Amino acid sequence: GAGVSQSPSNKVTEKGKDVELRCDPISGHTALYWYRQSLGQGLEFLIYFQGNSAPDKSGLPSDRFSAERTGGSVSTLTIQRTQQEDSAVYLCASSLGTVHNEQFFGPGTRLTVL
Amino acid sequence: GENVEQHPSTLSVQEGDSAVIKCTYSDSASNYFPWYKQELGKGPQLIIDIRSNVGEKKDQRIAVTLNKTAKHFSLHITETQPEDSAVYFCAATTVARAFGKGTMLLVSP
Numbered sequence: 001g002a003g004v005s006q007s008p009s010n011k012v013t014e015k016g017k018d019v020e021l022r023c024d025p026i027s028g029h030t031a032l033y034w035y036r037q038s039l040g041q042g043l044e045f046l047i048y049f050q051g052n053s054a055p056d057k058s059g060l061p062s063d064r065f066s067a068e069r070t071g072g073s074v075s076t077l078t079i080q081r082t083q084q085e086d087s088a089v090y091l092c093a094s095s096l097g098t099v100h101n102e103q104f105f106g107p108g109t110r111l112t113v114l
Numbered sequence: 115g116e117n118v119e120q121h122p123s124t125l126s127v128q129e130g131d132s133a134v135i136k137c138t139y140s141d142s143a144s145n146y147f148p149w150y151k152q153e154l155g156k157g158p159q160l161i162i163d164i165r166s167n168v169g170e171k172k173d174q175r176i177a178v179t180l181n182k183t184a185k186h187f188s189l190h191i192t193e194t195q196p197e198d199s200a201v202y203f204c205a206a207t208t209v210a211r212a213f214g215k216g217t218m219l220l221v222s223p
Contacts, residue, residue, distance in 0.1 A: 004157070033211070042120070042203060042215035043158070058115070091157055102148070103211070105157030 004106035012112045021077045021109045025094030032075050035091045082113045116141040118206050120214025135217045137204035138186045144206040147187050152201045194221045
């Protein structure tokens with residue numbers, strides 16, 4: 001079956017522009033997570049969804065970052081007024097539930113802000 | 115929030131040797147400890163996990179041990195092979211995962 005997909009795979013943008021990253025989770029997975037991975041760093045938790053609601057937004061680095069999930073499926077991560085420090089790989093994962101459930105990761109979106 | 119420390123950051127071994135990666139965590143409420151393997155250009159993939167009511171778990175050449183009192187857990191890979199070369203991440207969680215910074219494992223033939 002299909003795994004988690006993300007689009008675009010690569011995104012190059014200019015400083016100050018807005019970007020939108022998309023995640024399609026595995027069908028039936030109720031939990032969805034966004035992470036950021038900077039070069040040589042671990043995975044930085046950004047936000048997770050249980051269904052369409054986001055109980056934990058504590059990881060979002062600033063108010064330029066927002067995410068939504070509609071219909072309990074596709075999620076979009078939006079970064080407004082991008083900065084060079086936003087350059088990273090953005091990973092999405094989904095799981096059947098939130099506790100003790102394996103997370104399945106997508107291949108990521110590599111964002112480069114010039 | 116949870117803080118996870120992972121060591122070493124890089125580990126080079128000869129094929130056939132064993133490799134050990136160690137992690138410590140801060141939140142005693144964490145009760146699920148997965149390990150992920152990430153190959154170049156791909157997302158992380160779960161290789162083994164352990165829950166807080168278990169001290170050790172083994173799956174072929176891979177094993178994980180957990181010491182809840184000391185708040186540390188370790189990944190053990192025996193009889194390493196070149197295809198084990200990758201970045202390995204530990205995580206500690208209640209709901210959202212807190213990840214370590216990763217260990218780059220290089221297995222030389």
